[in-house]
Amino acid sequence: MRYLPLTPEDRAAMLQRIGASSVDAFYDGVPAEARLPGPIEGLPDHQGELAVERHLSNLAIRNRTAGEGPFFVGCGAYKHHVPATVDHIIQRSEFLTTYTPYQPEIAQGTLQSLFEFQTQVAELTAMDVANASMYDGSTSCAEAALMACRVTKRRRVVLSGGVHPHYVAATKTLCEAQGIEVVALPAAIDGEAALIEALSDDTACLIGQSPNVFGTVSDLSPVAEAAHDKGALLVSVFTEAVSLGMVPPPGEMGADIAAGEGQSIGNALNFGGPYVGLFAATQKLMRQMPGRLCGETVDADGDRGYVLTLSTREQHIRRDKATSNICTNSGLCALAFTAHMTLLGGAGLTRLAELNHEAAGSLAEALESVPGVEILTPRFFNEFAFRTPVNAEAVLAMLEERGILGGVRASRLLPAGVMDDVIIAAATECTQEADIAAYADGLREVV
Amino acid sequence: MTMNSTGRPTAPTDIAAAAGAPETVSGSRGLLQHEPLIFETDRWGKTGVDLPAPRGREDRLGGLARKSAVDLPGLSEPQAVRHYVRLSQRNYAIDLGLFPLGSCTMKHNPRLNERMARLPGFADIHPMQPQSTVQGALGLIDELAGWLKTLTGMPAVAMSPKAGAHGELCGMLAIRKALEVRGELETRRRVLVPASAHGTNPATAIQCGFTVDEIGAGKDGLVDMEALRVKLEETDDIAGIMLTNPNTCGLFERDIREIADLIHEAGGYFYCDGANFNAIMGRVRPGDLGIDAMHINLHKTFSTPHGGGGPGSGPTVLSDALAAFAPVPFVSQEEDGGFMLVEEDRREAAHSFGRMVAFHGQMGMFVRALSYMLSHGADGLKQAGEDAVLNANYVQARLKEVMSPAFDGFCMHEALFSDDFLGDNGIETVDIAKGLLDEGYHPMTMYFPLVVHGAMLLEPTETESRAELDRFCDALADVARRAKAGDETLKGAPYLAPLRRLDETRAARKPVLKWSPPARESVAAE
Structure with missing residues (x-):
């Protein structure tokens, strides 16, 4: 086991120094009926780095990452570039x-x-x-x-x-x-x-x-x-x-x-x-x-x-x-x-904020041009809510099929029946003009 | 190096000065570079990040704007890297040496876990993405939950809690909800907490609206069963007990099953603080002890890095009696094998006590913990627990001739000493701790648990070799001998650390919590 430095010889010598016959002696205080007799059942034994990496990578590739395509999900967490x-x-x-x-x-x-x-x-x-x-x-x-x-x-x-x-x-x-x-x-x-x-x-x-x-x-x-x-x-x-x-x-x-x-x-x-x-x-x-x-x-x-x-x-x-x-x-x-x-400084943060705001402005403009879409947020920074002519959940699902994660439906966060036709979309400095165009085109097709 | 000249020396001699170490012009001491605050630079108004210029389109802020510019310096990349690397060299860390902080389980942090947590499939996914796009992540949470349930023998686990204390909150809120459903919330107000408990336990009970009643420890460091029985007979408003096991004295509560029975007979629930789970992993399952709720510190037992104070993660296992009250959201597996996040709107969450935090828990920590578990496997986890206990007993055995073990017999994964061996010679536990700094070690936990005078709690963990334990014990034994002999120089320690002993009283009396430009003197508190 690569993380455990003690060898069997170390353990034996240490037990002798301590004056204990085996490690079992240390668990003397555990009620007899609660002591596990053998190894832990139902779990695999130890594995090397390669095997663990394979196992976890197989889980990781089953997730769609924010960076792999048009992405407009916000609502409390935002996709930004970190140096x-x-x-x-x-x-x-x-x-x-x-x-x-x-x-x-x-x-x-x-x-x-x-x-x-x-x-x-x-x-x-x-x-x-x-x-x-x-x-x-x-x-x-x-x-x-x-x-x-x-x-x-x-x-x-x-x-x-x-x-x-x-x-x-x-x-x-x-x-x-x-x-x-x-x-x-x-x-x-x-x-x-x-x-x-x-x-x-x-x-x-x-x-x-x-x-x-x-x-x-x-x-x-x-x-x-x-x-x-x-x-x-x-x-x-x-x-x-x-x-x-x-x-x-x-x-x-x-x-x-x-x-x-x-x-x-x-x-x-x-x-x-x-x-x-x-x-x-x-x-x-x-x-x-x-x-x-x-x-x-x-x-x-x-x-x-x-x-x-x-x-x-x-x-x-x-x-x-x-x-x-x-x-x-x-x-x-x-x-x-x-x-x-510390890298950004006040000047960098201000510029970053402006870029976010412009990206959202671009997005709003593009989405507003889609018939039936109405921007509901009167003053926004990098995120806004808009109304779709059809159910928001259906719209987002159809966009997802086109590789676009178009935001969060308000109904996921609110009691049933409230704002069923509202989507909250965010844009950041990571949002590209092509992403925005894809979103608007996709939306035009599905509504 | 002197930036202030108002400190009060606490030592009669300065070893470095006595040894003839010269004052330097730069303020640096050899490889230890002097490093000012980022605010003490000429980088005001600058930035170290290349961002394109905004195009200057019309804003949609409706006339609202920040009035004052954000007035902070921006360092270029080389300056920033140097700043933090220089600062880092003023820190002790597990990667530098043994970190015997009792109750904190400072074990090696495998780097594989860091690499896994940074896979874009885990790090670059958003908590509000459609669930169909995060099946791997939900599957990972479910898999980790499976490991935690198997290791603890408990039927359910809540993954929301962000740290140990948050896990306590989760367990106690589940208990609160169970009492509410029973219609006994108004009549059951009292939570029993042993005097040896972590401070978070009473603080959590209070945060859940309960009152706290302290239970004393017996001379053997275990719960005083007679006192507990009397307390339970005298009162009829018990909501539950919060007990750490193995306890903070480093001992297994041998009457734990009886404690569970007594609490249950009294109509209360049994919360176990799982901070010390490392000692019993693979040897004992909390589910076999009558426990109703227990948090597991992934940042202790399962080695997600402490990061200088966090983040942690505190999944909380729950018994059948409490499982229905778990917080939302939680992951459930569908008949088709897919995973679903159960949020507020689902029928399965009807009895949940609610949401305790935004989103779904500490995913980054989940990945690291599962990576750790898979690496160790069932055999390695059991071996890790046993080695942790063996190492602690070895440290106890090596030091018991010089220092005063707080209790007789073997310990679990931490060895506890009192300051009895110091007598009244004026040297205190803190002086031993500061003396260890000069030996190149982070000290043990001091003055905790409160039930032992001048307590020194040592938890070496399983990731230390025998040779490292020996080096550490040699160093601590020597400091302890000097302390016992009344060596006054210890009162001035450390001499060789990046800074000498810091004046904490001064910091609290007139708090300066942020940098202010020299012209406007720091605003004194109140």
Whole structure:
């Protein structure tokens, strides 16, 4: 077995040194009736690299990749180009195979990159402080709702009809387990402002999303003002981090907490994970944040260094009084994010955002030219919803037969019968003019 | 190298200075290159990525736009590569040496698994693609689920959880839902958690709306059965128990079947924290122990890399009593052999407690874990578990003359010591840990579990050779002897690490969580 260094001779000598007759002696505490007598049944024995590679490759080739043809699927995860350098960096042994930086003297690589990550996220979201990552955007959103309840000491949260339905569901699951009332407004393509009407004196926060799941870009400033007037917070959600290069970021709209998905920067699609949850807040709320925080300090010689800090918020210190149960986060995905951002810089991100926006504009123009197609999203970044003259599921299936993955039918995310004729399509810098032409032609044939 | 001069020295002497090591102009120390923050460069307004110019078509943002430009530097590729490679050299890692962090299972990360996870068929597929286009991916999830169910002897597994603590949340939410269906959610509020538990256990119970009641440990490091019986007799509102097995003292809870029976008789459920599954893999199946739910850390037992803090993955196996309440989505196999993702709208999900995260779990980790399992096979996994336990016992045997084993007898896959051997000489567990840094090792877990004074928890894992274990034990034994003898220089350790001991109090008192331009001094907290 190539991963196990001990030889039979080693094992015998070690048992002798320990004073045990065999390894069975170590399992003495296991109730006799629960001890497995022989080898594990029903599983194959060990295999060499070649055999494993063959086995897994056979599964991999049965999937249609985003890169192999026209591809317009978005809704919370986006196909972007990641520079080769990023993957090289995250595969460095010292980043890949290290643990949470609990021993800062020998973890400055991880810690300094986290400090840079936090700075970048704070700047992108235009917030004061950011944490060292959450699992993903949906859990960031759920944790933001819980944090708002802690801060305001209220127990009611309201989500707009534009928040990604998976985010709504994850927030409901987490909040309702604590008896927090969760109000999810009905799906609405351009309904972030409806949050204001749902505001009450006992509301902890309003949760809006821009661009929302239908791609609609909104100014949440009026929502923030209304919330603040009633002592509530605004949580501003995003699923497409690249949009922050162009659209009003949470901090410019008066958000108290920004919660979003960082996959778009540095991370592959990975069929849904691992991704990287971004979480940022105002300075005032810093001590109520969930998750790890990296802070600057000095060592015994006065040299600058970084440590995990404010850990009295966390489960390993505060146990049942912690702000969250999160421990493992998305460290390496955060490294991928920060490495990609370090290459892009603000200027590169802005240009990348513009290219995404233009690709989506091109796509919208091409699809609008198809008879019966109506773009429903009034203001969009790189994704929009459109109405088809026939059932969206059927349209997408027929496009799939032509090798085109045309987006997500809204009905996959919404209750039965809602928006059956709506498709949500995304374009990015990876989208080529030929892909767009193929999409429009295909759509023309099937509707 | 000095950028600040306000640090408080904690050591009377500086070994490097005493040895005559010169100050350098560059701030570098030989091969250890000085590396500033990316913000301390002249690359503001620049980018290191070649992107075509936008064509300048009319925007469709309806007049909305970001007001302030994104103000971040962009490094050219060679600068960026150098930045991160230099930073990386300030990190310890398994690939550099033994990483005996107890309860963390820092074993070798096979590179085959990395290659497999990067196959475009896994890395470049979208979670919302039509299911007909991702049959291989769904098949992989189903295959991995099969391995997990077989290894644990449990009938069901939820694949959504993103990490261990998220797996705990999954299990406890399933328990919560089961109680709700029984109509007893309002009356069963109490979750029992041993004092030796990971901090995530009580934090999770609270996140699920339960109250936490601590159960003490006996002198033997196991659950105090008498205390448990009394607690169960005194109370009638037990929702369940959260127990780690093997426990955080590195011991198998020998009364586990009785604990399960007692909890079940009291009407509660048994959650097992599976962080230590590596010790019993192939020897014991949780399904034979009366457990109702247990998460498995793929990033521990099945070697998906820790990545400096994540990502992880925490699939949660469930008993028949809880299986129906598993979160959506999950994979099911159709009669024609095809795979289907069961989401919210399906009848099969009628009793699900709902969705706990967007999409379908940590696919990238699933690929790596399955690659690991296939490589090891049934025989290799069992051998891995046994070698992990053997290595831990070897470390315990080698160190017990110098340090104080917390408990008598053999351990499972981690060896636990207390600080008894230090007496009152002023040297503490943390000083031993920092002393080990100078010996070129990552230290053991310190001050955990809480039930052992000055705890030092060592988990060598099965991927260490005997020679490496010996080198490590020689180093730790020497540091321990120095500590026992009251060697004050340990209070100033480390001397040879990239940085000296860091001032964590200062970091927390006046948190600086991001870089600010020198002109606008860092905004102090509150």
